[in-house]
Amino acid sequence: MPAKKTLFSALEIEKRLSEAGVQPTAQRIALCRYLLCEADHPTADEIKKWADLNFPKISMATVYNTLKALVDAGILKEFKFPHSDSAVYDCNTSVHYHFLDEKTGELFDIAPEAVNLSVKLQDKFKVTEIQVLFRGRKK
């Protein structure tokens, strides 16, 4: 079951893009409707497949350009996980962790509240971010 998503209108998306300094072109708005409302950790390829059905003639280059623009603008986060060569994109930009189902390759967001993490690294290590990946099997 994918995470619950808010349904943004094209106008809301346009506003959000503008405010983030991203030119709200038709292609970018279309992709955002998928990325922000529907998708759950999609790969560039899955995004392209969706676009082919819903907004014909977006090129792969535009998909990647758009993803880069959205990541740079802080609207998306890009993740790369060890089980796949493809990056996935997450509209959940707040701190959280992930669970990977080894069998299906499915990813699930894990709220930071579920994890108690305290660390005592040597002083020389200045940590700015911690990524945690739980691997296993989901029932």
Next chain:
Amino acid sequence: MPAKKTLFSALEIEKRLSEAGVQPTAQRIALCRYLLCEADHPTADEIKKWADLNFPKISMATVYNTLKALVDAGILKEFKFPHSDSAVYDCNTSVHYHFLDEKTGELFDIAPEAVNLSVKLQDKFKVTEIQVLFRGRKK
């Protein structure tokens, strides 16, 4: 500073490979001298570069074949981290975490004792492995 390494002799390496069920060919022994004694999270490419200097005429295919054999035999662990498309190989096969220096790309092993991690995931998530990556800057 790379982690301290044991210096194995060719004979010791040969024994270890045999015991792990890996045919100890000249190329594999050579690569192991680097992987087990010298290298610190090398990529396939770095391994190849070392080989070009120290054991001319090992092909990239053999490097990858050897790495796969060693990983399958449990002698190495393969890791993929988000900052790079290249896999890295770690002769530390026990449970441990990593610190990534964002500036240099250098990786450091973090002992599990330095990390206190307790998790309360929903029952449906059966966790078999946890990967933790600390990102930041090393002084």
Next chain:
DNA sequence: ATATTTGCAAAGCCTTTGCAGGGGA
């Protein structure tokens, strides 16, 4: 009018594969 964005194709990087020749058990 000027700067961005788009789409196509080509190139790039990392890794795997097919296959013929070679070496170890």
Next chain:
DNA sequence: TCCCCTGCAAAGGCTTTGCAAATAT
């Protein structure tokens, strides 16, 4: 002998880039 290993070159998957045409401000 037989099977595994090696090396080369080619192919594969994902992403980036160059460039001309189209679009936005």
